[in-house]
Each structure stands twice: as structure tokens, then as C-alpha cells.
Amino acid sequence: MVDYRSKIYEAVKAVLPSVEKDDVTAADAFCDYCVPCFKLAKVMRKSPAVIAQEAASAVKLDGVGVSALNGYLNFTVDREALVKDTFESKLGEYKPLNGKTVCIDYSSVNIAKPFHIGHLMTTVIGGSLYKIYRALGATAVGINHLGDFGTQFGGLISAFRRWGSEKELEERGLDLLLELYVRYNKEAETDAALADEARSWSNKIESGDKYAVGLFDKFKAITIEQAKKVYLRLNIEFDSYLGESFYVDKVSAVEKKLKAKDLLKISDGAEIVELDGDGDGEKMPPALIRRSDGASLYIARDLAAAYYRHDTYAFDKCLYVVASHQALHFKQLFKVLELMGEPWASDMVHVSYGMVSVDGMGLSTRHGNVLFLNDVLSAAVEKAQSIIEERNPTLENKAEVAESVGVGAVVFDALYDGRLKDKNFSLADALNFDGETGPYVQYTHARCVSVLSKAGGAPKKKIDYSVLTDDAAYETVKLLNTFDEAVYSAAVKYEPSIISRRLVKICQAFNRFYNADRIMCGGAEQDARLALTARVEAALEYGLSLVLLDAPERM
RNA sequence: GCGCCCGUAGCUCAGCUGGAUAGAGCAGCGCCCUUCUAAGGCGUUGGUCGAAGGUUCAAAUCCCUCCGGGCGUGCCA
Numbered sequence: 001m002v003d004y005r006s007k008i009y010e011a012v013k014a015v016l017p018s019v020e021k022d023d024v025t026a027a028d029a030f031c032d033y034c035v036p037c038f039k040l041a042k043v044m045r046k047s048p049a050v051i052a053q054e055a056a057s058a059v060k061l062d063g064v065g066v067s068a069l070n071g072y073l074n075f076t077v078d079r080e081a082l083v084k085d086t087f088e089s090k091l092g093e094y095k096p097l098n099g100k101t102v103c104i105d106y107s108s109v110n111i112a113k114p115f116h117i118g119h120l121m122t123t124v125i126g127g128s129l130y131k132i133y134r135a136l137g138a139t140a141v142g143i144n145h146l147g148d149f150g151t152q153f154g155g156l157i158s159a160f161r162r163w164g165s166e167k168e169l170e171e172r173g174l175d176l177l178l179e180l181y182v183r184y185n186k187e188a189e190t191d192a193a194l195a196d197e198a199r200s201w202s203n204k205i206e207s208g209d210k211y212a213v214g215l216f217d218k219f220k221a222i223t224i225e226q227a228k229k230v231y232l233r234l235n236i237e238f239d240s241y242l243g244e245s246f247y248v249d250k251v252s253a254v255e256k257k258l259k260a261k262d263l264l265k266i267s268d269g270a271e272i273v274e275l276d277g278d279g280d281g282e283k284m285p286p287a288l289i290r291r292s293d294g295a296s297l298y299i300a301r302d303l304a305a306a307y308y309r310h311d312t313y314a315f316d317k318c319l320y321v322v323a324s325h326q327a328l329h330f331k332q333l334f335k336v337l338e339l340m341g342e343p344w345a346s347d348m349v350h351v352s353y354g355m356v357s358v359d360g361m362g363l364s365t366r367h368g369n370v371l372f373l374n375d376v377l378s379a380a381v382e383k384a385q386s387i388i389e390e391r392n393p394t395l396e397n398k399a400e401v402a403e404s405v406g407v408g409a410v411v412f413d414a415l416y417d418g419r420l421k422d423k424n425f426s427l428a429d430a431l432n433f434d435g436e437t438g439p440y441v442q443y444t445h446a447r448c449v450s451v452l453s454k455a456g457g458a459p460k461k462k463i464d465y466s467v468l469t470d471d472a473a474y475e476t477v478k479l480l481n482t483f484d485e486a487v488y489s490a491a492v493k494y495e496p497s498i499i500s501r502r503l504v505k506i507c508q509a510f511n512r513f514y515n516a517d518r519i520m521c522g523g524a525e526q527d528a529r530l531a532l533t534a535r536v537e538a539a540l541e542y543g544l545s546l547v548l549l550d551a552p553e554r555m
Numbered sequence: 556g557c558g559c560c561c562g563u564a565g566c567u568c569a570g571c572u573g574g575a576u577a578g579a580g581c582a583g584c585g586c587c588c589u590u591c592u593a594a595g596g597c598g599u600u601g602g603u604c605g606a607a608g609g610u611u612c613a614a615a616u617c618c619c620u621c622c623g624g625g626c627g628u629g630c631c632a
Contacts, residue, residue, distance in 0.1 A: 022572080029575070036574055038612050048612080070575060071612090110632090150632070244632085270630050283558090284628095291630045298632050325626045327559055354561075355625065387594065405594085417568060421561060422625055428581095429567065433594050435580040436568090443594045451591050501569070504579085507595095515587090515596045533591095555594075 001481070002085050008033050008064065008075050015058045016051070018043055031067075031074035038071055047071070079469035086481040087465065087531065092542050094484040095137030097491070102133045103141045103309050106321035107236070109227045110147035111220050112156055112177040115373040117425050121353050124414045124548060126321035127236035128496035129351070131546045136491055141313050142236075144227075145305065146243025148220055152181075154202025157215055158194060159184035169218070174226045177219060206248070230373065233407055235548045242305075250304035251296045255289065261340055268292060273336050287332045302333050310344055317347050319494065324352040324420070351494040354422035371425070380431050381406030387433065388555065395554060404550035405439050412438025415496045415547050436504045438549055441540060444507040448537035449553045451519055451530070458534035459527040467528035472513035476532060479506045480539055487546065496547055503543045510536045 009021045012035055019035060027034045037048040037055070044051055048071030056068040065076040106126020107119065115123075126142070133140040159180040160169070168176050188194045204212035224241065231238070255271070258264040263273050269292030275284040289300045309318055320330060330350035337345035358371050384406040388398050395401060413430045417423065433439035452458060468477055483502065490498040510533075519529040541551040 025574075027575080038574080041612075072575065147632070268630080272629075286629065288629055297630070324560060326632080328627055391594075392592080421568080426567080432581070439594055443592075447592050447595080454591060511595060514591080518591075520591050
């Protein structure tokens with residue numbers, strides 16, 4: 001791949017020595033790259049227009065046109081050269097992260113709670129980053145940090161003993177657990193004895209009581225089994241399912257280290273680490289390690305988990321894909337590690353995302369205010385099914401395609417916007433199949449496959465690059481040319497939407513090309529256009545996989 | 556009170572390491588299938604970039620102050 005920016009920079013520097021590389025900017029309105037000459041005006045004591053004009057005739061560049069306009073030095077890359085460059089490089093062979101290891105903590109299923117729309121973001125952002133990092137050559141470690149520790153589970157056992165049975169658990173599984181959970185919280189409001197009972201069961205789980213642990217493990221197995229079904233539908237993978245409970249007995253080792261560094265303080269009977277006094281100006285509330293009753297707290301277990309991951313995987317980066325409301329928690333977590341003198345503290349990243357609501361209401365399993373993911377997916381698949389029935393009734397694998405398209409619509413919708421903005425989940429938007437959507441990209445991919453199969457595949461021989469220099473084809477080529485950069489940028493910014501948006505742009509350009517230029521027109525033109533179609537098809541399939549979508553061949 | 560995030564077209568959002576007329580999609584209106592998948596393409600309507608200052612040759616983009624919304628702020632996770 002030719003690095004036009006460096007090439008242009010070198011050439012301009014020879015003529016205008018004070019130009020810096022950052023001054024060479026990409027600009028698509030008037031040209032491919034430009035250098036604004038306004039900064040130079042003061043130093044050179046000439047008007048920007050004159051500088052640009054003189055430089056335009058002095059700069060020598062192969063395959064790049066130079067011109068001056070309104071004080072800008074404009075560069076236009078030779079189209080045929082860029083087409084050639086694009087077709088001579090291979091897609092997905094860019095591996096800048098070879099040898100790196102990245103731990104990614106996402107989804108974090110809570111025991112006894114079915115998947116609702118609030119879990120979608122962490123699951124899908126993390127799952128996509130996992131694919132992206134792997135595609136760039138890194139070793140990704142997908143971690144599902146199970147929410148399997150807390151007094152709430154004592155309540156669940158208590159509720160199960162009062163209102164449930166083994167038989168019912170066998171039959172209804174997670175549905176029963178959710179029902180019990182909601183009922184427990186409701187009745188605990190008026191029945192104080194329930195809370196005491198719950199606490200005692202919670203203690204029994206911790207002390208290793210055989211019955212309590214056995215029951216809880218069953219709940220856990222049911223939850224994970226259910227979650228794995230969802231992950232399968234969403235193309236999500238994990239390498240580890242170690243949850244919070246795994247780290248409970250590893251907290252004391254962390255306390256030892258804290259004590260050795262003289263960081264552990266007792267305050268009102270609780271163990272804390274103070275975070276406001278190290279003089280670097282950043283004031284934070286203290287990190288609570290252990291409650292006054294001796295129970296470990298969230299951050300203590302996260303510290304233990306951080307050490308475990310570092311020791312086990314020797315990561316170069318450790319990402320936590322968790323909603324923005326936990327920003328302070330992670331700031332504290334990373335700060336404690338820094339105070340403990342761990343150089344890898346700076347490799348920890350909170351990949352935060354905005355809060356999700358439905359119809360302006362926050363989501364709460366406890367209050368039964370939920371929109372289950374399975375229901376949303378079913379609605380989407382059903383809609384895909386009916387569209388297929390209407391437009392392509394002879395399709396052989398209808399059910400399979402409807403699944404890919406329906407689920408794809410929901411996932412793509414979740415991954416299309418910048419992650420920091422709060423999201424008011426809209427069923428209508430998630431089920432939209434027109435415009436900037438997953439089905440649109442999948443449809444364009446299927447269209448490519450269809451054209452290629454009619455032609456018996458893309459030509460093996462060398463193509464005439466000049467065929468692809470008209471506006472419609474060239475725009476498509478340009479987007480393909482920088483696709484690897486977009487993937488890398490998505491990894492660096494932890495932002496899958498960079499890829500989903502790029503896919504839509506490629507589709508828009510290709511569909512314009514498809515309508516403007518006839519592909520099956522015979523001769524050298526047909527060969528070149530088929531080659532472009534094959535490139536688009538491959539890029540879309542690759543890109544779709546990075547944002548967790550299938551690429552059906554027909555739909 | 557303090558801290559973090561967000562505020563761009565009726566709706567959902569790109570653009571934010573400053574650059575040349577602020578871009579898409581949805582919704583609305585009007586076109587294009589006897590030629591490769593119309594889940595598509597083309598055209599059109601729609602904007603004091605929350606407000607006021609400041610820095611700069613140049614601000615949606617950087618800085619300050621306000622306003623509006625979300626989240627958090629010691630014994631939940």
C-alpha cells in the first residue's frame with residue numbers, strides 16, 4: 001500500500017521546508033490531500049495564495065497531480081495508480097498487533113438473570129473488539145467475568161425453598177429463577193424475616209455449605225447454558241468464564257501487597273485505600289477493600305482479578321467493556337494498581353459506553369422492567385422471515401437466512417453509533433432493514449455474490465485498471481484502499497462503529513456504481529468490474545464478521 | 556456541592572489531534588425494474604452545530620462561563 005501522505009510530505013518539504021507532516025491533511029471536497037499555506041504566510045512574508053501558486057509549479061511528484069486554489073496546495077492522486085495499488089494489496093493481511101495480548105472483559109452475565117437489552121452493549125462491543133484484535137494479529141482473551149457473588153444469591157435460595165421446587169427448576173430453568181428473583185425483592189419489602197433468611201443462606205454459600213453451594217452451582221449452570229445459546233446466535237466467543245466468586249479467596253494476597261506498600265488503612269472499621277493524598281492533584285473517594293463486617297468488596301475482587309489476569313496472560317492491554325456509570329470504580333481500580341507500583345496499571349482501559357434505556361425508562365431486572373433480548377431477536381427474525389417470503393419465496397434455506405438477517409439487524413444497530421452516547425433503545429430502529437442497517441450491508445453482499453455467480457466468478461487474469469477510474473467505481477476503490485486503516489483505528493479507539501460505518505459507506509458507493517455502470521457488459525470492462533465486485537464482496541464479508549454479522553450468499 | 560459523559564436537520568446519529576459550500580439514514584414528497592437481487596438507486600424538502608464570550612488568517616471542532624439531560628459521589632455491583 002502506497003503511503004501517499006509521506007510521499008507528498010517529502011516532496012512538499014523539499015520546496016517549503018517549514019511544512020510539517022501534520023499539515024498534509026486528507027480532504028475529499030477538492031482533492032485527495034492538501035496543504036493549507038496560511039501558517040506559512042507570516043514566516044515567508046507572502047500571501048498564502050502566492051505561496052501555494054509558486055509551490056504548485058515547483059513540487060515534483062510521480063502519479064500525483066498538484067494544483068493551487070484559495071491558498072491551498074492541492075494534491076490529486078492518479079486514479080489508475082490508486083486502483084492498481086488497491087488491487088495489488090491483500091485484504092486482512094495487515095497485522096500490526098502481532099505478538100500482542102489483549103484481555104477483554106465483557107458481557108459479565110449475572111447468575112439467574114436472563115439476557116435483556118441492557119446487556120447487549122457490553123456483549124456486542126466486547127465481542128466485536130475480540131474479533132477486531134484477533135484480525136489485527138493480537139492474541140485476544142475473551143473473559144466473561146460472571147456476576148456470581150453477593151447477598152442477592154442468598155435471597156434466591158431462600159425464594160427457591162419457599163416457592164420453587166427441583167422439578168419446576170428442571171422444567172422452567174431460567175424463567176423460574178427470574179420469577180423467584182422478582183418475587184423475592186417484592187416480598188422482602190414487607191417481610192423483614194426474608195432478608196435475615198437470605199443473609200444466612202448467603203453466608204452458607206460462602207462457608208462452603210454443601211447444599212447451598214450445590215444449589216447455587218445448579219443455578220449457575222442453568223444461567224451459563226442459557227447465555228451460551230445467546231452467544232451462539234450473536235457470534236460471540238469467550239476463553240474464560242471465571243467469575244467474581246473465583247477471586248474471593250485471592251483477596252487476602254492483595255491485602256498483603258497493600259500492607260507491604262503501607263497503603264491499607266482502617267477507617268470506621270472498614271479497610272480502605274486512600275486516593276486523595278498523593279499530591280498529583282487528582283482527588284477521588286477512597287477505595288473500599290473490605291467491609292467492617294469482614295466481607296470483601298467489588299474493587300478488592302477486581303484487584304485480585306487484575307493480578308490473576310496479568311500473571312496468567314501477561315497482557316499488553318486489559319480492557320473492561322462496562323457502562324459509563326462505573327467510570328469512578330475503574331478510575332479507582334487503576335489508581336490503586338498505580339499506587340501499588342505496578343507498571344502495567346497504565347495498560348488497563350475502561351471501555352465505557354452510554355446508559356441504555358427503553359422508552360426513556362431505566363432498566364431494572366429487580367423491578368421487572370425489562371425487554372428481553374430473545375424477544376427482540378425473535379421479532380427481528382420474524383420480520384426477516386416475512387420479507388423473504390414476500391420477495392424471495394424460492395430461497396432454500398429461509399430459516400437460516402432469516403436468523404442471520406434478523407439478528408444482524410439488532411446487533412448492527414447496537415454497534416452503529418459511537419459508544420459514549422446514551423442510547424434510548426428503539427425497537428423500531430433495531431428492526432429497521434432499510435438504509436444504514438445490517439440488512440442493507442448483507443443485501444449488498446448478497447447482490448455481489450449473485451452477480452459473481454452469474455459470471456462464473458471473478459476473472460483470474462490481470463485487469464485493466466483504467467476501467468475503474470470513473471467516479472462511481474473510483475469512490476468504491478478508495479474506500480477499499482483504506483479499509484485496513486479503519487479496522488486499526490477501530491482497535492485503537494475501541495470503537496466498532498468505525499467499521500460498521502465504513503461498511504455502509506462501501507455499500508453506498510458500490511450500489512451507486514452498480515446502478516451507474518453495467519457490470520455484465522462484456523470484454524475488458526466486464527472483467528475489471530467483476531474484479532471490483534469480488535473485492536467488495538470479500539471486504540463486506542470480512543467487515544461483517546468483525547461486527548459479528550453473518551454474510552448470507554442469498555437473501 | 557463536587558466529578559465524569561452527552562447536547563449538530565422533525566427523529567436517530569457522523570464529522571470533534573481546527574482548515575475551503577456542516578454530511579448520512581429514517582420520516583415526507585416525486586421519479587427509476589421487458590438488462591446483473593427495488594432489503595436498491597436518483598432527485599427534493601429540512602440546520603442560529605444548546606447559549607454567550609475568548610484564542611486564531613481560519614472554530615461544530617480548542618479554552619472559559621452559563622443552560623439543559625444522563626451517570627456517579629465510603630461499607631451494592
